[in-house]
Amino acid sequence: MTSQTTVDEAPADRPPLPAPSKGLRGHPWLTLISVAIGVMMVALDGTIVAIANPAIQKDLGATLADVQWITNGYLLALAVALVTAGKLGDRFGHRQTFLIGVTGFAVASGAIGLSDSIALVIGFRVLQGLFGALLMPAALGLLRATFPAEQLNMAIGIWGMVIGASTAGGPILGGVLVEKVSWQSVFFINVPVGALALLLGMVILRDHRAEKAPRSFDLPGILLLSGGMFALVWPLIKAGEWGWGSWSTLGWLAGAVLLFVVFAIWETRAGEPLIPLRLFRSVPLSAGTVLMVLMAFAFMGGLFFVTFYLQNVHGMSAVDSGLHLLPLTAMMIVSSPLAGALITRFGPRIPLVGGMVCTTVAMFGMTTLTTDTGTLPMSLWFALLGLGLAPVMVGATEVIVGNAPLELSGVAGGLQQAAMQVGGSLGTAVLGAVMSSRVGSELAGNWTDAGLPPLNPGQLAKAEEAVAVGIAPVPPHTPEPFATKIADVAHDTFMSGTSLAFSVAGIVAVLAAGVALFTKRGENAEAGTGAAHI
Numbered sequence: 001m002t003s004q005t006t007v008d009e010a011p012a013d014r015p016p017l018p019a020p021s022k023g024l025r026g027h028p029w030l031t032l033i034s035v036a037i038g039v040m041m042v043a044l045d046g047t048i049v050a051i052a053n054p055a056i057q058k059d060l061g062a063t064l065a066d067v068q069w070i071t072n073g074y075l076l077a078l079a080v081a082l083v084t085a086g087k088l089g090d091r092f093g094h095r096q097t098f099l100i101g102v103t104g105f106a107v108a109s110g111a112i113g114l115s116d117s118i119a120l121v122i123g124f125r126v127l128q129g130l131f132g133a134l135l136m137p138a139a140l141g142l143l144r145a146t147f148p149a150e151q152l153n154m155a156i157g158i159w160g161m162v163i164g165a166s167t168a169g170g171p172i173l174g175g176v177l178v179e180k181v182s183w184q185s186v187f188f189i190n191v192p193v194g195a196l197a198l199l200l201g202m203v204i205l206r207d208h209r210a211e212k213a214p215r216s217f218d219l220p221g222i223l224l225l226s227g228g229m230f231a232l233v234w235p236l237i238k239a240g241e242w243g244w245g246s247w248s249t250l251g252w253l254a255g256a257v258l259l260f261v262v263f264a265i266w267e268t269r270a271g272e273p274l275i276p277l278r279l280f281r282s283v284p285l286s287a288g289t290v291l292m293v294l295m296a297f298a299f300m301g302g303l304f305f306v307t308f309y310l311q312n313v314h315g316m317s318a319v320d321s322g323l324h325l326l327p328l329t330a331m332m333i334v335s336s337p338l339a340g341a342l343i344t345r346f347g348p349r350i351p352l353v354g355g356m357v358c359t360t361v362a363m364f365g366m367t368t369l370t371t372d373t374g375t376l377p378m379s380l381w382f383a384l385l386g387l388g389l390a391p392v393m394v395g396a397t398e399v400i401v402g403n404a405p406l407e408l409s410g411v412a413g414g415l416q417q418a419a420m421q422v423g424g425s426l427g428t429a430v431l432g433a434v435m436s437s438r439v440g441s442e443l444a445g446n447w448t449d450a451g452l453p454p455l456n457p458g459q460l461a462k463a464e465e466a467v468a469v470g471i472a473p474v475p476p477h478t479p480e481p482f483a484t485k486i487a488d489v490a491h492d493t494f495m496s497g498t499s500l501a502f503s504v505a506g507i508v509a510v511l512a513a514g515v516a517l518f519t520k521r522g523e524n525a526e527a528g529t530g531a532a533h534i
Helices: 028-060 064-092 094-114 118-146 149-180 184-188 190-204 219-242 247-267 277-281 283-313 318-324 326-346 349-366 375-402 406-449 457-467 480-516
Strands: none
Touching: 028 064, 028 094, 028 118, 028 149, 028 184, 028 190, 064 094, 064 118, 064 219, 064 406, 094 118, 094 184, 094 190, 118 149, 118 375, 118 406, 149 184, 149 318, 149 326, 149 375, 184 190, 219 247, 219 406, 277 283, 277 406, 283 318, 283 349, 283 375, 283 406, 283 480, 318 326, 318 375, 326 349, 326 375, 349 375, 349 480, 375 406, 375 480, 406 457, 406 480, 457 480
């Protein structure tokens, strides 16, 4: 017996459909535009800030660890708070939650731009993550409640297009702003965008609440889940520094498992649980969640090395490297709405499997990249990757949100976003470890074979750190012939590690294609629970 609402049960489970909208408020496509503008801010910040980090470090005199916390603080806050934020939307209404998230995100962004110390930047980045966590699940909850079932996939397709384009376009926009204006402009740009999203939201968004929306909060569940998410994501962030086999890494991961087990036991006893575990009796919903983790693992983990490849091996600027990723962005923009239409017509299974097959081919194709690969071959693999990711982003989201009851649409949206964050963190950490391992096993031998002067252990360790991100460790005043040899050794070793990392990502994509076979159309979405018809 699953928790899914069937068509026969829907009339008793859902509130009466709203009267047809005669104005702006509650119009589905205008609602999509309103939430897409807010979501765009959060998606952009996932990549745009990385371009600003070197300028922030120089201007504020920050250490490398400080700069890492600019990103890690944001990701931690986002990952830990997503599901709880979705529950808040289910309880108080997704319109209110979305508007608070948009306002808070924009205000925190402006505060970062005005900050004159690295501590303030990190603190406001954490606030950004918390407000972003409020915003993202609420956007999905609003789409789920506003769009009729026959249009929901198309709406999610456009929503996914906005996220994909914003994520991939972040480095381009960030590079232009940092080079032409200042690092503060990367954050100030969110203020007018947030103001526009707030204005549109106040005029257009309609509040939707299911009759069975939660009336109380599972505080122990919130603490246990938040603690478990922190204990999971934190060692993934620190694994490169601590080592995967260290007691610190293993201890944190063991603590995460323990907290998740205790959380699961508590949820079976709570009167109104944070995440009703009956949700996972739905095989498609569970498969969609796992698929989102695996997709994010392969995509974000693989993309992490693509930027190093373009900038440190090919010597491109941040703007040029972003332009070289335009085929990926363009294919996601074009294929996301198309994927929504295909999923509406044929169901999610075939597009999801096909998307992961394309992603698999792209990942294994990128194992063939070399230091001399031209723009055309790179563009082909990047375009194929974008073509494969779009149906997965759209389809897995629909499977998760559509197979959850309307009164849990916020929790389902939080679950979808949390799966992406965990998958991305896991992919970056694991593939980073794969890269470091390959560099550690090959660099010394390649260095010796090239006839370069031997390195002592300290010098070798520093060289390995540089080579792992594609940087040639050429000391100052090194004669040109030796500098060329060092660059060749460093880049060849990096490409060997990159090839192995992409191979692992490809294997994960194959597993994801198998998981996609267990997905199907959201039964609750088909029931039309709470959709507003225009």
